[in-house]
């Protein structure tokens with residue numbers, strides 16, 4: 001046991017009693033420094049946030065401050081709290097926290113409330129455990145009084161409080177009311193890792209039942225009395241404006257009740273999706289495209305390639321890379337092109353909003369509470385605390401639902417605002433984007449062009465490394481642009497300017513041209529392209545120097561014990577030193593390696609591929625090693641590695657959003673093809689044992705897969721792939 | 730229009746060309762069946778019509794009249810359905826979960842028609858169901874597990 005003070009934990013039960021609520025409720029007053037903006041928005045005296053509620057019905061309800069969008073957050077949060085509390089896994093329930101940054105701000109996101117950057121477990125590691133420890137102590141204190149025995153003789157096991165000498169026992173529900181009258185103890189005892197009963201175990205996901213029975217509630221499933229469904233006709237090109245529209249035919253469609261113009265287009269409202277859809281089909285909108293985006297992908301790449309020839313803003317400089325390159329015995333260079341990518345989460349975007357005299361209430365797979373709450377408050381002229389946001393399950397996001405510009409949330413708000421005051425005012429509106437809207441109305445992983453150069457000395461050692469990146473900055477093109485310092489946007493250079501490799505000299509520079517294409521973080525952000533450039537170039541260098549790609553990396557990582565351990569583990573599990581098994585007759589097989597650190601975790605992967613006689617190829621197997629600190633739930637970690645690999649492979653094999661004179665060429669899964677089951681390789685995940693605080697798992701599995709596959713293809717005899725998606729012929 | 734869904738007779742006042750997906754979701758409050766693409770590409774809307782898997786987004790409701798519709802909400806009514814759901818839980822298949830109703834309905838249909846599927850059979854039968862969270866490896870394993878489960 002580790003003893004810590006309980007400062008900040010508050011017994012909220014009395015307030016709950018007044019609302020006729022649960023028996024024991026504990027909150028945490030987060031005594032952390034909030035950034036000026038969030039502090040100003042906070043209620044005068046910050047109220048403690050409720051983190052756990054024990055009901056008389058013996059349920060333990062955990063209030064989740066982070067969105068469950070597939071990455072297993074709910075399971076992780078529940079594990080942390082339930083372990084310290086010694087609750088039974090089966091009695092734990094989850095509830096989404098309301099939008100309230102003063103109480104539920106994410107310390108890893110500067111105090112803003114939100115889920116992203118693979119921070120959920122790192123942010124919750126302490127708070128959830130402290131809340132659990134406090135609840136346990138109060139239950140024990142209540143039992144000790146009732147039974148008139150010393151606290152030290154009481155134990156707690158799987159939701160039951162026991163006094164072994166007398167055989168007395170009570171469950172949490174039976175003790176909750178008495179525990180609620182206890183005060184929070186001054187000192188709390190957190191378990192040492194060897195005392196964990198749930199943390200580190202492959203517990204069943206807490207959302208399993210909901211999600212295999214169809215009961216899980218997503219925004220798409222919200223139905224409220226009087227609710228209308230809205231579809232929006234969006235601009236055909238970014239920057240186009242509505243010139244005029246003819247809604248006569250649309251209004252004649254049975255079920256359509258209203259058509260309204262909003263800043264992003266024209267919305268058709270009906271009682272159900274299908275009627276709104278038919279209404280939108282019948283709508284005629286004339287667009288003013290005079291100021292609209294009109295470039296084609298070809299033009300963008302050409303412009304970026306020109307920029308890549310000129311020095312950019314320096315993001316990292318170690319020594320004089322130019323001089324070292326000039327004096328190098330051998331020089332190599334390469335250029336890469338990465339396309340725009342759609343997030344294409346399985347649940348197309350949607351949002352439900354009701355605005356009435358009581359204020360605004362929203363239902364959303366909410367990933368950025370602070371931003372969306374402020375945006376809606378401003379739109380409706382309400383104080384933020386009168387904008388209530390219900391966080392529902394999200395059917396994926398991969399970054400898309402965390403938009404600093406609140407695009408689809410505000411779009412729904414604008415529709416609601418347009419109805420306010422009219423006959424339909426006060427009716428809740430569910431905005432639904434069709435798959436086509438989701439793919440065409442924007443927010444993409446930016447396209448990038450990279451240029452790299454390396455110099456080797458006579459022994460084949462890297463003495464100079466130059467990396468230039470050209471493409472839109474994500475923060476730089478968002479309302480958060482003030483966070484870009486010295487012209488360096490981390491959303492462009494992370495994973496390139498913080499490499500663990502010991503190059504003799506290095507220089508990383510960047511151009512961030514502006515473009516009217518709306519862009520956003522996409523699972524693993526900058527690492528989604530930087531890892532590819534770095535890791536495939538390293539293989540090219542290894543080949544030129546006649547070195548084994550693994551040996552080269554082992555040498556470049558000298559002294560980086562954490563990285564080395566991950567690399568050695570993956571090499572061992574992939575049987576790197578043994579020859580790769582032969583494939584079917586005529587197949588050429590290859591094996592490729594990549595390693596990358598992102599979100600404070602280190603992941604290495606070995607991919608095995610087969611190139612068929614007809615030039616097609618398959619990715620047969622991926623061996624993955626990860627160090628993510630202590631694995632709160634190893635099975636969830638494995639699942640996230642599998643998912644990151646599948647999502648990254650999908651993009652590598654066929655992901656590309658392209659433009660033709662400003663119009664998006666893709667529209668749905670028939671022309672933006674994604675990974676399907678036959679293409680999914682066998683994935684073996686190995687976790688480095690660790691007692692360090694947990695680091696990210698939702699994103700770090702992605703960056704190594706595309707370079708590992710490309711390196712494997714090169715090893716099998718294919719040419720080096722310098723433009724994604726991969727095309728062999 | 731009268732429909733038989735999960736063994737229940739239900740009525741909906743909708744045009745016959747409205748896709749079954751939207752009748753289920755917006756008019757019968759059966760929201761387990763999901764919208765993912767609307768063009769038969771993703772499989773999120775998979776339901777059974779007289780035991781055969783169909784894409785509800787492309788099936789006009791009128792076509793379901795006189796047939797038995799089975800959705801995820803009724804999946805647990807059959808031993809096979811329960812075995813599939815149990816295997817899904819045992820192997821922690823789900824991530825975001827949004828595709829999983831469709832995956833499970835496709836998996837049940839596969840095992841009904843091919844009680845001992847090979848991995849290749851599974852890949853072929855499930856290729857029409859997209860999972861953006863890429864839970865494919867676990868779906869494969871869960872189908873093998875469910876197929877091997879004792880009947881009853």
Ligand code: FES
Nearest residue numbers: 766767769772786
């Ligand atoms: S919604 Fe029917 S197949 Fe995608």
Ligand code: FES
Nearest residue numbers: 825826860861862
């Ligand atoms: S579990 Fe998220 S799309 Fe399949």
